[in-house]
Amino acid sequence: MASVLKRKRGSAQGVETLKRAKASTDVLEDAPASVISGGGWDAAFAPINQNNELATVNGSAAHDDKLDSSDAEDFEQYAQKEDENEKKARKASKSKTSKLKDSDWKVSAPIGGRMIDVDPLFTDGEKFLIVAHRQSIHVYSTVTSLLHRSIDLSVNGSRPANVRIVAYALSETDPSMIWVACSDGAVYHINWVSGSGTDQFWTTSSMGMTHMTASSMTSAGRTRDIVFTTEERRDGGWRVTAHELTPPGSDIPTVARTIYTSTQPIHILKVVKNGSLIVAASESRVLVANLRTTDFDSVDKIRYEFRVFESTDYISSIDVRVTSANKGQKSKSKESKSKAETFGVVDVVVGDVKGSIFVHNDLLRKMIQSQNAVASGKPAVDMLPRKLHWHRKAVQSVKWSLDGNYLISGGSETVLVLWQLDTGKKQFLPHLSAAIQNIVVSPTGSSYAVRLADNSAMILSTAELKPTTSISGLQAQVIRDSVSLDARVSRVKDDERDGILVQHAPAVINPLQPSHLLLAVGENQEINPLSKEILSTPYLQTFDVASSHNISRQALSRTNITNINVGPNAHRISEPQVTHMQISHDGLWLATVDEWLPPRRDLEYLGHSTINLADEQRKRREVYLKFWQWSKTAETWELVSRIDAPHTMAPENCGAGRIFDLVVDPSSHAFSTIGEDSTVRIWRPKTRTRDGIAVRGKDGEALVSWSCRAQVTLPKPVSEVEVTIPGAPQRPDHGCLAFSEDGSVLAAALTGGPDAVIHLVDPSVGTVKFSRPTSYTGDIVRMAIVSQYLVTVADEVRVYDIVSNELQYGVKLGSRQLALTLEQKTEMIHLSVDRQSKTFAAALPCKGREKEGVHIAGTLAGVYSQIAIFEAARAVPLMAQSLPHLLTALVPSANSPGYVTIDAAAEITTITPKASQASAVMAQSIADLGLEAVVEEPAVGLMQLVEEAEAEEEDEEMADVEAMEEDADDDGAPVVSQQQLANIFDIGPSFALPPIEEMFYQVAGLFSAKPIGVQ
Helix, strand or coil: CCCHHHCCCCCCCCHHHHHCCCCCCCCCCCCCCCCCCCCCCCCCCCCECCCCCECEECCEECCCCCCCCCCCCCEECCCCCCCHHHHHHHHHHHHHHHHHHHCCEEECCCEECCCCCCCCEECCCCCEEEEECCCEEEEEECCCCCEEEEEECCHHHCCCCCCCEEEEEECCCCCCEEEEEECCCEEEEEECCCCCCCCCCEECCCCCEEEEEEEEEEECCEEEEEEEEEEECCCCCEEEEEEECCCCCCCCCCEEEEEEEECCCCCEEEEECCCCEEEEEECCEEEEEEECCCCCCCHHHCCEEEEEEECCCCEEEEEEEEECCCCCCCCCCHHHHHHHHHHCEEEEEEEECCCEEEEECCHHHHHHHHHHHHHCCCCCCCCCCEEEECCCCCEEEEEECCCCCEEEEEECCCCEEEEECCCCCEEEECCCCCCEEEEEECCCCCEEEEEECCCEEEEEECCCCCEEEEEECCCCCEECCCCCHHHHCCCCCCCECCCCCCCCCCEEECCCCCCEEEEEECCCCEECCCCCECCCECEEEEEECCCCEEEEEEECCCCCCCCCCECCCCCECCCCEEEEEEECCCCCEEEEEEEECCCHHHHHHHCCCCCCHHHHHHHCCEEEEEEEEEECCCCEEEEEEEEECCCECCCCCCCECCEEEEEECCCCCCEEEEECCCEEEEEEEEECEECCEECECCCCCECEEEEEEEEEECCCCHHHHHHCCCCCCCCCCEEEEEECCCCCCEEEEEECCCCCEEEEEECCCCEEEEEEECCCCCCCCEEEEECCEEEEECCEEEEEECCCCEEEEEEEECHHHHCCCHHHHHHHCEEEEECCCCEEEEEEEEECCCCCCCCCCCCCCCEEEEEEEEECCCCCCCEEEECCCCEEEEEECCCCCCEEEEECECEEEEEEECCCCCCCCCCCCCCCCCCCCCCCCCCCCHHHHHHHHHHHHHHHHHHHHHHHHHHHHCCCCCCCCHHHHHHHHCCCCHHHCCCHHHHHHHHHHHHCCCCCCCC
C-alpha cells in the first residue's frame, strides 16, 4: 500500500491517485475508531439539489455510492443506486477529472520550519552558524545574520514527511563537511560549503536513531571520522554503535561495532579527545568510557571500557571538559595514574530536570580509584559532586566556559546564568524572549550561541553579553516528536481540554506589505502529541516570507516573560489566548479578540452543592475586542480602542460571553462579531470630538475610536423554541459570519439546536433581511462568501447561490471527520476564500496508520491535512492534495490569487495558479541567489604591493589630466556607466539592500553635474 505520507511534497497529484490510497485508522481521543481517514478527496463529487437529492449530469447520476471498503474518503458522495447508465456517467466524470493530475495549481516548496533541539554548530573561523530544521540544514552568516545556504535532504520529496533530522556534527577531519543523522537511521556526509552530498546516505539502523556524534580517530596509520550512534535494538533496549562509513567504491569497507548496550534509552552522547573518551546520559545514569587501545586497524575491533554511576534525577543536560593532567597530582595506583596521564583531567557537569547542577571534577580518575578500591575490598572513593541550584525547572543546557572558570546554564526561566566557580557568584542575563533550549560556546570562547524556545537563536559576545547575531524563524505551533523534559517530573497541571486537538493559529496577510504575515503566537510553541493543554498566544509576530525572517513581535495582551511567572501554589500564571484576528482591506486597522478563563483550581473554594464551578468560571471569563492602528512613524500596531465584554453570556446576560467569529468588511472600515448572546454586532470607527471639535493627535491627524454601530439579535429556530426546557440554559455552541465582497450582505449562523438557520443581514441598517433554514443536521463550523455563492462547512460542504436562493451543490464529509467533536472541527477544519481567483479552499485533518492492523488513538503524531480548491460554480475540485503536516492556518494571498498555509511543522507554503505570479516571492538563501561567490586575490609580496601602488598613482594622475581636458570641451553633463549603477543596486537580495533614501542619494550623486566655474 502506498502511504500518503510518503508522497512527494509539493507535487500536484490527481484525485484518482489519492482515492487509491487505503484507509488509515484514526486518531483523535474522545472519538470512536476511524475518526480521521487517510484517504483522499473523491474525484467526482456529487452535486445535490434543493430537495437534498442527487442531481444528474447529462441525464444520469453524477456518482455511485458503492465504494470498496478499503477506500476511505474524506468527502463522500450522496447515495443513489447504480445502474448501467450511472456507470457510464461515472466513467465519463472520471475521464474529466483525470485532468486534475496535471492541475493548474501548484504548491510551493516550504520555507520556515522549526530548529530542532540540538546544539548549533560554529564553523571553522566562526564565520557561520549551522542549525538544522526537520529535514534541512541552514547555514547563517554570523556577520549579517542572513541565510547563507539551505541544504534540503528531501530532494524532490523523496523522504517521507515523518522522517526528521535527529543530530548533526561537524567533521573534525574535514571542517567543510558535516555528518547528519535522520530518525530512520540514515546518515549523510554533506559539504556545507557547496551543499553537495544529499544524493546518497548510509543506512546505519533499521529501527531508527535517537542521537549521533562524530570524532576524528587515528589508528593503523589512518585518520578518519568515526560516527557514533544510539539506536533502539530489535530485541529491546538500546545500544551505542561505532561506524566507519566509507564512500562507495572505496577499498576500505564500511564496518560497525556495538560498543555498549543498555536497557534504558541513551539520550545524550558526547565523544571528546579524538574518540578516546565517551560521556553519555541514560535517563538518570552517567556513562563514562575510555578507549582501551588505539591499536586497531578496523572499527569492528575497537574496544571501550564503560563505567556507570547514578545521578539523583533524570538528566536533562551534560557537558564534559578535558584538560592535561596536573603533574603535582598524586594517584593511589599505578593504573589510575597512567590513565589519568593518558586521558587527562575529565570534568563533567550534569543538569537534571529538577533544576540542580552537579559539578564532577576529575571524574574519570575518581571512578577508576573507586573501582580499584571495591575490587580490593576497600571502601569506595567519595564521588560527591559540588551542587549548584538556581533553576526551578529542568536545566535545558549547561556548558563549560573555554577556560573552565565558569558554567553557563539556561532553562525555562528565560534567564542566562553564568556561574563563577571559584567565588560561587552568579551573573544573570534576564528577560530573554523565551525559554533557553541550547547553549554553545564558540571555539575561541569569544561568544555564546543561544537557541530559544520561540524558534530563534542569537550569538552573544562573552565580554558584554550583547547580541551580535540574531536568527529568528516562524513562531507557529509545532507538534513535538518526543516527550518534553518537564513531563519527566510530576508537577501541578494546568487546565486541559476534553479532547486532543491542535489550536488554529489566527493569521492574516498585510495588504500594505504582501510578504508580511501577521500571526498570533505564544511563548511556548511546542505541542505534546499526548497533551490536551491550552496554549496561550498573547503575542503578534510579523514574519517576512520573502526573507524568511522575523520582522517584529509585540504583545496583544498581558504577558509573563519574567523569571517569576508562577503563583505561590506553584501553578503557572496563565496568559490570554488570541482567538481571532482580522485586518482591514487597506492594512491600516487590525482587530483582535483575546480570551482568558480563570483556572478551576482558583474557584474550588466556592464549591458546594448549589454552585457549579463551570458556571462560576464562565462568569469570570475575560473577553476583549481590541482595535489597533498601524503607526508609520513607530512601525508598530498601536492600541486605539479596547471593548470589554463586547458580548454577554447567554441567557443570564451577566459576565463576558465568548466571541465565536470575527470578520472584516472587504470594502470599508468595519468589523463584525457574533457572540454567545446570539447577537451580531457591527463595529465602525468614529472621530473623537470635544465640544464639537475633532481631537487630534501629535501628528495632526484626527483621533478615532471604535464602537458598536449596529446590533442584530438572531431569531432562534422554531424547533429550538418548542423544545426549550424550562430552567435549562440555552447557549449556542458556535457561530459563523461571512461578508460579501462588496460588504452589502453579512451571513450569520448559530449552532446548538437541532436545526441550522442561515441569516442574511443588511449591515448598513442592522436588520435580518432573509433567513434560510437548512435541511441537514450538523453544526456549521465554517462559512464564507465568494462571488454570489455562500459556502458552508458542517456535515457537508455546501454551496448556495444567494441570488437565486438555490443550492448549487454539496459534498459530504467522510464518516471519520463527522465523528470529530465540535471543538475539534472548529480548530482543525479550515475554509478560506480567494476573491481574486473566485475560488475557495477547504482543508480537513487526516491521520495515516504506521503499521498494518495497528490502531493509533489519543495522539497527534502523524496527523496531516488534505486540501481541495474549488471554483464556486463547479463541484469538481481544481486541486486536491495531501499535505505533509496538519494545517494550523489557511489564508488568502494579498494582491495575487492563491493561498498561504501554515502547518504544524512551522512551515509556510503557497498554493497558487501556475499561470500567476505570487505577490511575495518565497525566501531564498544567499547561495540560491548566486551571491556567495567571492574572488580571492592571490597573495603578493610587500615590494609588489609598493610597485602596484605607485603605478596606480601615476594612472590616477594621467586620468585626472584627461578628465580636465574633456571637461573643458563638454557641457558638464555627467556620464554614468552601467557598472556604477550595478555597484549600487546589485549588492545582495532585496531584503539586504540599504535604505531607499541612502540609495537615492548615491544615484543622485552619480547624475549630478559638476559645478561650472565662474568666468
